Amino acid sequence: MDTGSRSGGEIRIRGQRIDALSRREMRIYRRELQMVFQYPYFSLNPRLSVRDTIGEPLVNYGVSGGRALAERVQELTLKVGLRAETLDRFPHEFSGGQRRRIGIARALALHPNLIICDEPVSALDLANGGTLAARRPSAAAVAQEPAPASAWRGSPSGCGCAARTGRDRSQRCRAAL
Numbered sequence: 001m002d003t004g005s006r007s008g009g010e011i012r013i014r015g016q017r018i019d020a021l022s023r024r025e026m027r028i029y030r031r032e033l034q035m036v037f038q039y040p041y042f043s044l045n046p047r048l049s050v051r052d053t054i055g056e057p058l059v060n061y062g063v064s065g066g067r068a069l070a071e072r073v074q075e076l077t078l079k080v081g082l083r084a085e086t087l088d089r090f091p092h093e094f095s096g097g098q099r100r101r102i103g104i105a106r107a108l109a110l111h112p113n114l115i116i117c118d119e120p121v122s123a124l125d126l127a128n129g130g131t132l133a134a135r136r137p138s139a140a141a142v143a144q145e146p147a148p149a150s151a152w153r154g155s156p157s158g159c160g161c162a163a164r165t166g167r168d169r170s171q172r173c174r175a176a177l
Contacts, residue, residue: 013114031061034107038118040099044091050077050102051087057109076105 011019018029034057037043044053055073058064064072074084080101091099107115 031057031110032113034110034112034115036100036103036107036115036117040096040103041091043103044099046091049088049090050082053091053102054105054109057106061110063110072109076108079108080105 010017013029013032018026021029048056051070051073054076055069058069058072073087077084077087082098082101082105086094086098091102094102107117
């Protein structure tokens with residue numbers, strides 16, 4: 001996660017400014033922060049199977065290995081609505097919605113405190129998007145979803161988030177930051 005390409009402002013987590021940290025210093029925050037990118041095809045390594053893609057963060061941070069790794073990867077795969085048989089397939093073999101699910105499973109792998117999503121369910125059909133939204137993790141998620149201008153209501157907290165429905169997400173955003 002590169003925090004250097006922004007036009008202004010600061011990025012803070014629990015009061016700690018993180019936008020000026022070195023790559024090494026940023027490593028501890030990367031475990032707590034995960035991202036779901038808008039274009040899942042470009043955010044997945046074409047040389048890694050689904051099993052390796054979802055398991056990579058767990059291996060990189062020494063969270064699990066061996067049988068525990070295999071079980072966690074399968075659990076995450078099922079949690080996002082993919083079948084266990086898909087674990088040995090590669091990104092080019094999936095639809096956009098399925099690729100999005102792989103990205104979501106990868107983001108959930110480390111039990112992050114904050115997941116930043118760029119249109120996380122836009123590539124999913126309506127039925128599946130609702131199912132995934134209902135399965136969201138206990139971590140706070142700040143998401144940007146497209147909606148007609150009339151559906152947006154600005155957040156009074158000034159956190160930059162907007163609520164698409166009548167429900168105000170500012171409490172959740174403030175708690176996460």
